[in-house]
Amino acid sequence: MKATDKKQVVxxxxxxxxxxxxxxxxGYANQTLYVNVSDNTIAAKPVDEKMKHxxxxxxxxxxWLLWNAxxxxxxxxxxxxxxxxxxxxxxxxxxYPGSGKSIAVSLSPLTGTVMDSNVGGHFGPLLKFSGWDAxxxxxxxxxxxxxxxxGNKGVVQIIAAPELADxxxxxxxxxxxxxxxxxxxxxxxxxxxxxxxxxxxxxxCLNVSFYDPRRKFxxxxxxxxxxxxxxxxxxxxxxLVVKYIGVKxxxxxxxxWAELTEVGKRMxxxxxxxxxxxNDMRGNGTxxxxxxxxxxxxxxxxxxxxxxxxxxxxxxxxxFRKHYSLGIPDGCWYGCTLACSKCVERFQLRTGPYKGQWxxxxxxxxxxxxxxxxxxxxxxxxxxxxxxxYCDTYGIDTISFGTAxxxxxxxxxxxxxxxxxxxxxxxRFGNAEAMLEALHQMGRGEGFGTxxxxxxRRMKQFFAEKYGADPAFLQDIGMECKGLEYSEYVSKxxxxxxxxxxxxxxxxxxxxxxxxxMDAVTKQIPxxxxxxxxxxxFPMFRTWFSLNGLCKLPWNDVEPADNKRxxxxxIAARVPEHxxxxxxxxxxxxxxxxxxxxxxxVLMSERVYNFQRIFNLKMGFGTRxxxxxxxxxxxxxxxxxxxxxxxxxxxxLREIGFDxxxxxxxxxxxxxxxxxxxxxxxxxxxxxxxxxxxxxxIPTLETVKRLGIDYPDVVALLKxxxx
Amino acid sequence: MKVLVFNPQLCDGxxxxxxxxxxxxxxxxNAEKSAIRISPLEDQPGRYQATVCNQCGECIDICPTLALTxxxxxxxxxxxxxxxxxxxxxxxxxxxxxYIPPDYVVPFKCVACGECVKACPTGALAIEDxxxxxxxxxxxxxxxxxx
Ligand code: SF4
Ligand code: SF4
Numbered sequence: 041m042k043a044t045d046k047k048q049v050v051x052x053x054x055x056x057x058x059x060x061x062x063x064x065x066x067g068y069a070n071q072t073l074y075v076n077v078s079d080n081t082i083a084a085k086p087v088d089e090k091m092k093h094x095x096x097x098x099x100x101x102x103x104w105l106l107w108n109a110x111x112x113x114x115x116x117x118x119x120x121x122x123x124x125x126x127x128x129x130x131x132x133x134x135x136y137p138g139s140g141k142s143i144a145v146s147l148s149p150l151t152g153t154v155m156d157s158n159v160g161g162h163f164g165p166l167l168k169f170s171g172w173d174a175x176x177x178x179x180x181x182x183x184x185x186x187x188x189x190x191g192n193k194g195v196v197q198i199i200a201a202p203e204l205a206d207x208x209x210x211x212x213x214x215x216x217x218x219x220x221x222x223x224x225x226x227x228x229x230x231x232x233x234x235x236x237x238x239x240x241x242x243x244x245c246l247n248v249s250f251y252d253p254r255r256k257f258x259x260x261x262x263x264x265x266x267x268x269x270x271x272x273x274x275x276x277x278x279x280l281v282v283k284y285i286g287v288k289x290x291x292x293x294x295x296x297w298a299e300l301t302e303v304g305k306r307m308x309x310x311x312x313x314x315x316x317x318x319n320d321m322r323g324n325g326t327x328x329x330x331x332x333x334x335x336x337x338x339x340x341x342x343x344x345x346x347x348x349x350x351x352x353x354x355x356x357x358x359x360f361r362k363h364y365s366l367g368i369p370d371g372c373w374y375g376c377t378l379a380c381s382k383c384v385e386r387f388q389l390r391t392g393p394y395k396g397q398w399x400x401x402x403x404x405x406x407x408x409x410x411x412x413x414x415x416x417x418x419x420x421x422x423x424x425x426x427x428x429x430y431c432d433t434y435g436i437d438t439i440s441f442g443t444a445x446x447x448x449x450x451x452x453x454x455x456x457x458x459x460x461x462x463x464x465x466x467x468r469f470g471n472a473e474a475m476l477e478a479l480h481q482m483g484r485g486e487g488f489g490t491x492x493x494x495x496x497r498r499m500k501q502f503f504a505e506k507y508g509a510d511p512a513f514l515q516d517i518g519m520e521c522k523g524l525e526y527s528e529y530v531s532k533x534x535x536x537x538x539x540x541x542x543x544x545x546x547x548x549x550x551x552x553x554x555x556x557x558m559d560a561v562t563k564q565i566p567x568x569x570x571x572x573x574x575x576x577x578f579p580m581f582r583t584w585f586s587l588n589g590l591c592k593l594p595w596n597d598v599e600p601a602d603n604k605r606x607x608x609x610x611i612a613a614r615v616p617e618h619x620x621x622x623x624x625x626x627x628x629x630x631x632x633x634x635x636x637x638x639x640x641x642v643l644m645s646e647r648v649y650n651f652q653r654i655f656n657l658k659m660g661f662g663t664r665x666x667x668x669x670x671x672x673x674x675x676x677x678x679x680x681x682x683x684x685x686x687x688x689x690x691x692x693l694r695e696i697g698f699d700x701x702x703x704x705x706x707x708x709x710x711x712x713x714x715x716x717x718x719x720x721x722x723x724x725x726x727x728x729x730x731x732x733x734x735x736x737x738i739p740t741l742e743t744v745k746r747l748g749i750d751y752p753d754v755v756a757l758l759k760x761x762x763x
Numbered sequence: 764m765k766v767l768v769f770n771p772q773l774c775d776g777x778x779x780x781x782x783x784x785x786x787x788x789x790x791x792x793n794a795e796k797s798a799i800r801i802s803p804l805e806d807q808p809g810r811y812q813a814t815v816c817n818q819c820g821e822c823i824d825i826c827p828t829l830a831l832t833x834x835x836x837x838x839x840x841x842x843x844x845x846x847x848x849x850x851x852x853x854x855x856x857x858x859x860x861x862y863i864p865p866d867y868v869v870p871f872k873c874v875a876c877g878e879c880v881k882a883c884p885t886g887a888l889a890i891e892d893x894x895x896x897x898x899x900x901x902x903x904x905x906x907x908x909x910x
Contacts, residue, residue, distance in 0.1 A: 134847045134849040134850075135849055227828065253828065253829050254901060254904055254905060288868050289846075289869070290848065291847075297865065298866070304854075305850055307854070308850060308851055308853065309859075311854070312854055312855045366904065370827075374827050374828065374847040374849040375827070375847070375850065377851050377855060
């Protein structure tokens, strides 16, 4: 279907809401859009000063809207659950790199509690410029629907989805055909969609689109984590589409354009000068991390057993870079000169429904390469690209998929699974064909693939109950916490990172804290108090990005030339000048005068961070037991794992006064484990204390009072649990 | 392609070109709104340098919206309608000759109109027809021209 023949499609409009799009002022449209697809209600909800002050935007708005929409007993597949996307006040700024993120929030099918996942693409900014700080979709439709927002005309519609593709490769293109009236308008449209895999598994992602005017096709970014795509499909939402033509430098209504241009210009210039001699994000994207992680023994290999592999160089950025087209770096929003988005433009698929066709693939990102590549023993860049393509196309999170497959592969190799149990899939490490078949099964909704798609936590239970596998062993090697699969870093040698993963509100994702280098390599945070301080500052600081619609990468994937000379290492890790940029940026956009110091940013985040912790509590989680992590993330589980790094572990045993001489590996393994498990508990104690939580990990009444989140229902909930 | 060229031997630093440029394009006398900027050479008293677009075209590949294109004279132009004011081109201009005034959301640059050439009392400026710059990746791909 071409834009020109789209008029032949008559759309059945189920509900329509007309509004006068407000001008965005100081980063806010000052209203959110509520859509209920059960009864086809569409309504505007006001955003008041208190909401802005307490929750800021983005993840904060998502959490607040969802908190008010669900009860403690609401399940992910109840119609009451919502899918919310919000950008945040800085989101949509075009002059500062990385200012186009949206944050998706929902109750997760994997964890049962609240999930947040950030994503690039143009949806959040265009939604705001259309007059909405967030979109909140509740209910469950009885037929496939599209929610369409036309921000120029001021119309929101719920439309019965016409005959359209069901995967996220073809669908976003068709949506452009459907909603762009001219080819010029394509650049002003962004959609949120997912694919059939989201429907048949619990790890569905959302694909957020942006139009690439050079290549003339739609590109995708993923809100991958926690199965929000699964919720989306369960509601029978085919797509959310926003159309807004006319983005300008001041569309976000900044309080001071002059100040904004100063900080923006400065940052662009810094990237121009520094990026080529630092990480070359513009040339390589995030795959530049693969070689570094492999060198430092941090790249997950064979279900996180090891941190490096002799064949890992096949997955280095140099191998992927050859395939990137055009040689022009792309950002996923205007003005992102760090421009890490990469596109392999002509790729011929070997399997699946698109077999034999030449397609384009976005990415792959580091997490994908490590997750579906090295962690599954796959060191073939073509296989990684093909898996990446089908994960996006089917709407499957590459991180959960990679980590869940790696778990299955270890189960297969240890005899817990066999060909009979997998319906013929030989799930050995390195078997890309079998892995692809499992992925296609997820797309089709059949076979063992759908078991993998339930995620590691459910598989552990299933394998123990059905196949009599040892639950303790499954717990040790199943890389999930809170029900969410680990993202792709080996945390064994950094107790601070173990905490970074275990304490993350949504489950083990590195976007809260990445402390491995400062903890294990440069040893800047030796004591538990130091680590607790880092696990206070960094998760709070990083949360701030998700409140504002910002990407983390321009914070520390590029640094001012003198950053490391000017500051001692512990301070340099915070990149003080960039923190200062963010203060300037926030002030220039919002005009707020009260945000002056880094601590002010941290305080903004602390409110939302603690609120999210309490949200977990509301949903029946959020206490110490839910911060427990699998031993594989703390240390070697098996004899061969220990022996592969025996020198390192023996040395550590000596340091704690345990003489490894003449001891069996089994004894050494047990001694190391006792030590590491105890260390994790000590870390948790220190972090809870630093964050103002009790020993069970529950924020105290003083803490919520100090943060101004002592709403009556919050206090009532806490009182119930603090007794 | 047409390029404004500067002869440091002849410039006496009067800055009439800056005034002329901002008058021509912004109807005000304001060096901040001139596409040519004259500055003294620190190490050579009495000598000046000029910062002005040399039409190299590198910004064409930087622009996310294809707002930068060459016209038929080889001059790189900003399409105001397409521009989203991201200032990527400002930060990424190799010689920092793309500008943004504090009260304007679209950047501007020298378009070799020649007004300053006419105004310059010492003849330090000239519009020359230089060999075409190589095609940028965008141009190779898009075969776009200015609207
Ligand atoms: S400021 Fe305008 S012309 Fe310059 S790169 Fe951005 S969109 Fe293109
Ligand atoms: S040639 Fe025209 S645009 Fe260029 S500096 Fe002179 S007056 Fe300004």
